[in-house]
Amino acid sequence: xxxxxxxxxxxxxxxxxxxxxxxxxxxxxxxxxxxxxxxxxxxxxxxxxxxxxxxxxxxxxxxxxxxxxxxxxxxxxxxxxxxxxxxxxxxxxxxxxxxxxxxxxxxxxxxxxxxxxxxxxxxxxxxxxxxxxxxxxxxxxxxxxxxxxxxxxxxxxxxxxxxxxxxxxxxxxxxxxxxxxxxxxxxxxxxxxxxxxxxxxxxxxxxxxxxxxxxxxxxxxxxxxxxxxxxxxxxxxxxxxxxxxxxxxxxxxxxxxxxxxxxxxxxxxxxxxxxxxxxxxxxxxxxxxxxxxxxxxxxxxxxxxxxxxxxxxxxxxx
Ligand SMILES: NC(=O)c1ccc[n+]([C@@H]2O[C@H](COP(=O)([O-])OP(=O)(O)OC[C@H]3O[C@@H](n4cnc5c(N)ncnc54)[C@H](OP(=O)(O)O)[C@@H]3O)[C@@H](O)[C@H]2O)c1
Numbered sequence: 001x002x003x004x005x006x007x008x009x010x011x012x013x014x015x016x017x018x019x020x021x022x023x024x025x026x027x028x029x030x031x032x033x034x035x036x037x038x039x040x041x042x043x044x045x046x047x048x049x050x051x052x053x054x055x056x057x058x059x060x061x062x063x064x065x066x067x068x069x070x071x072x073x074x075x076x077x078x079x080x081x082x083x084x085x086x087x088x089x090x091x092x093x094x095x096x097x098x099x100x101x102x103x104x105x106x107x108x109x110x111x112x113x114x115x116x117x118x119x120x121x122x123x124x125x126x127x128x129x130x131x132x133x134x135x136x137x138x139x140x141x142x143x144x145x146x147x148x149x150x151x152x153x154x155x156x157x158x159x160x161x162x163x164x165x166x167x168x169x170x171x172x173x174x175x176x177x178x179x180x181x182x183x184x185x186x187x188x189x190x191x192x193x194x195x196x197x198x199x200x201x202x203x204x205x206x207x208x209x210x211x212x213x214x215x216x217x218x219x220x221x222x223x224x225x226x227x228x229x230x231x232x233x234x235x236x237x238x239x240x241x242x243x244x245x246x247x248x249x250x251x252x253x254x255x256x257x258x259x260x261x262x263x264x265x266x267x268x269x270x271x272x273x274x275x276x277x278x279x280x281x282x283x284x285x286x287x288x289x290x291x292x293x294x295x296x297x298x299x300x301x302x303x304x305x306x307x308x309x310x311x312x313x314x315x316x317x318x
Contacts, residue, residue, distance in 0.1 A: 002028070004065065005031040010034075016068060033052045066091065111172070153193045177202070180315070182310040244263060
């Protein structure tokens with residue numbers, strides 16, 4: 001059992017705790033630290049988590065094996081370095097780095113199946129991926145909230161939402177991204193971050209992809225993956241993940257005959273629990289999860305290229 005501490009007990013930190021507390025034999029949250037402890041006191045009491053006075057106090061506690069960072073983006077780097085110095089395993093919320101990063105979409109059974117269909121050639125050669133991840137984030141937070149700060153949230157919905165779609169593209173395609181062309185604008189508010197961002201990608205494999213992330217509209221996400229034998233589609237409006245997949249294949253006997261998509265369903269799982277147990281198993285075995293040059297690092301390079309492309313109005317090669 002990995003004894004973990006939650007750092008940053010806001011919306012997502014609480015979600016991560018609730019996904020495993022009392023339900024997992026691999027990881028348990030025993031302690032926590034957050035900027036305003038009064039706001040988190042009731043939650044910690046309910047979940048048997050002792051609140052430390054500071055992050056440094058947590059790091060000095062030898063009864064804690066791992067820290068799970070769910071703090072604003074600009075703090076991740078310093079907090080990771082401090083935790084590594086203190087000899088703790090580190091799980092960090094996206095977007096970032098060379099540690100276990102919170103890309104929970106990889107644990108959706110429907111996306112795992114879509115990747116399997118590319119690997120075993122049921123979908124044929126990967127040609128194109130369309131993705132979007134949108135919602136009303138721009139309306140949810142008060143003006144002074146960190147999510148309205150362009151330094152924390154460059155290229156609008158990219159850090160909060162779009163990075164998940166890019167990670168899914170990398171996971172599905174098994175190929176790095178070669179170039180990006182991005183447009184990003186603020187069309188609704190007269191303050192804060194961009195609300196309408198779109199990107200064209202060319203993968204090194206030759207496949208193409210595009211992504212839209214609009215954070216001043218209703219909630220939705222969708223990925224449609226086109227291969228030379230057919231397509232699959234996943235997405236939802238209510239949940240951050242799905243347990244359904246639609247698939248549609250060309251009839252090799254008669255390519256002109258239109259096919260109805262078939263719906264495949266999967267058992268409901270918690271992607272947050274799956275990602276934290278995956279982390280706990282690796283920590284217990286002292287096995288690194290991310291490797292130099294892996295998708296986590298490439299995703300950061302892609303994000304930086306998107307920010308630059310939107311600023312310069314030019315295609316950026318990675
Ligand atoms: N994987 C996903 O689907 C997903 C979904 C949502 C968010 N996230 C990620 O989760 C992270 C947190 O986002 P959120 O939506 O939970 O934000 P949030 O609700 O604003 O929570 C952030 C928390 O961090 C605390 N905090 C701020 N500075 C701190 C510091 N120096 N030390 C310790 N705690 C500090 C805040 O304290 P106060 O209470 O004082 O403000 C708050 O409790 C981000 O990286 C985000 O991208 C991931």
